[in-house]
Structure formats: structure tokens, C-alpha cells
Amino acid sequence: MIALGAPLALSRAQGPFGTYLVGGAVIVTVVGSYAMLRDWETFAPLLIKYRSLMAADLVFGSVLLLTASPDSALGYATVCTPLLAGLLYGWRGAGIFAAVQILILLAVYAAWAARMSGPASTLLISGFCVAAGVVGVTLRNLVxxxxxxxxxxxxxKARLAVTDAVGEERARLAREMHDSVAKTLHGVALAADGLAASADRMDARTVKHQAGLVARSARRAAAESREILSDLRRRTDPNDSGVDLREELAARTKDxxxxxxxxxALLNRLPEPGTLSVPYAVARQLVTITTEALDNSHRHARAQHVTVELAALDNxxxxxxxxxxxxxxKDLSLDDLRKSGHFGLLGMVERAAGIGARLRIGRGRSPAGTEVRLELPLAALPP
Incomplete structure (x- = not known):
């Protein structure tokens, strides 16, 4: 509408100064509108922070409206100001800018009253300004x-993913107990039964060998049990407050x-007191992903220095x-990794997805090297 009304405003400008003033207002409003449409994410925070920018746009629009008259297309473009104010500032901003815009419309109508048939169009546009402000606030609330x-x-979704990850980890530990400890103990029982049944018919050397086999199998079962129970203890102990993620990462980086x-180097950016307790099932995945990223930086990237940063920002x-x-x-995808047999990165992505986290792999903020960024909503962690 500004583009449609601009020729009329320029044709009605009087004198060189008026032409330059109207032309400048046209350029500023058109360029400003285009910039807003193109880079809304950049300019919207500025408009929210500095309301004077909206007021400046109102001034330039008033110059064009005063030159072109309220009956022109520019008159209907004025409803955009209350609409945008409602979107950005809520009820108060919409009310203020709608009131100012209506006052400007009435002032322009007073200047053009002798050459207009009546105030009908001005009153209609004023009503549109009020309605546009209400629509803007409504859209703001909906957004x-x-x-x-x-x-x-x-x-x-993140909490459900964490719950599923804990359940899958428990199932994995149960499978490990069945496939390792249970089978080892079964072998110990068979060897002990065989030794007891035939000890009187064996020579001393054979008995010693069988007894050594039973002892080694028993020690193996004990070691497997300790390894698995150390994992289970963190889940079954009601007083266990979780794993100190900073300590776990410090141990892995040192190793x-x-x-x-x-x-x-490990950079701890956590807020005071600088620690964070995480459920063991989640911490295990986080630490495993970090360890895999560290190993990749050494094996594949031949890095000379590595930095691990732990932070909690915006929950x-x-x-x-x-x-x-x-x-x-460049242009590396998961399908390419799968086809080339690089399953380490795929495993990292799958582990992250299993706990509701997001994994990003790229250059990050550095001009060279690689950054692996793992992000997990704190709301996904059980209370």
C-alpha cells in the first residue's frame, strides 16, 4: 500500500523541500518495511527494546499521509502500525499506538477537510486501527x-525419552546378568558336580586341575557380579542422589x-556450586558420547588440543x-557415515536420541577443527 500511495504523495508535494521530504519518507518507509520482512528475527528484538523505532516509522508514515490524504491507499496502510504494536507490545502498546494513529488521522483529515467529501473514510480507518490492535494482541497471545x-x-517427550532410556538400560543389565554371571555360575555348578561325583576315581593332578577351574570360574563370576552390581546399586539405593557429571567428565578427560x-582442558561453566547430579543411566550416555568424541579427535582429527565445556544455559x-x-x-551425512562403516558417530547420535538430547557436529564457532555439542533439556531429568 505504501508503494501504491507513494506516487500520489510525490505528485502532491509542493516545492523542492516538500518533494525531498516526501521522497525521503518514501525511501525510509519502503526500505524499512523490506528490511523488516527480510530479517524479521534481527529487527524484531530491536523494535521490542526500542519503541522509539516504531514511533519514528509512525512519523515518516504521517508525512506521507499528510501529503497523499486519508482517502489514498496510504490511509489503509496506517492500520499496520497498531497491528504490529499489538504483536510486539501487547494491550498497552496496541492502545497507545492505535490512539496516536487515530489522532494523526484526525489531524490529517482536518488539514484535508475542505477537499474531502466527508469524514466517513477517516472514521472507517480509525475503526480499522482499533480492530487491528485487537487482532495483533490476539495473535500475540496465540503465539x-x-x-x-x-x-x-x-x-x-524428553522426559519420556529419559524414562525409556532407563528402562532400556535396566533390560540391558538384565541381559548381561543372564548372559554372563548366570552362565558362568552354571558352569561352576556343573564343574563342581562333576568333581564331587568323580573325585574318588581321579588322580590328584586331575582333581587339582578341576578344582582350579572351579576357582577361576567362581572368581570370574564374582568380578562380573561386582561390575554389574556397581551399576545397579546407583538405581536401587534410595539415598543415591545421582552422578556428579563434572567429576565423571573430569575423570574421563584426565584419562x-x-x-x-x-x-x-575441562571448562566448568555450571552455575554455583558448580556441580550437577544426573541419573546414572543418563550420565552413562553423556559420558560415553563425550569419550567417543574425545577418541575421535585423537584417532581421526589428529588434534593437538581438546577442550571440553560443561554448562547449563536456559534450562x-x-x-x-x-x-x-x-x-x-563438507556435506557429510549420516547415510554417508553408515555406508562408509563409520558407526562411532552414528552410535553417538543414537545414544543422544535415546535420552532425549540433541547432538550437533560441525565446526562451531572455530574457523578450524570440530565441535561436538550435546544439549539435553534439564526438564527431561527426573526430579
Missing amino acids: FRFGEATVALSEV FEARTGVPT VLRISIRDDGTGLP
């Missing part, structure tokens, strides 16, 4: 409610540096692993 519903849905000789737990290595090939 906010939709955003809240989306966040709530994401939190529920990685000792094994590879690559200098590795999101973030673990970033950055290196100064060769980086990843």
Missing part, C-alpha cells in the same frame, strides 16, 4: 500459548590426556567438545 505448548510438549598425550545442559584437528568433510 505465546503455542510456544508454551510446544515447550511443554518437548519437555514431556584421555594420560592415554594419548593430547592436552585436554539446557550443554556439553561441548572442541578440537583443533582436521575437521569433518
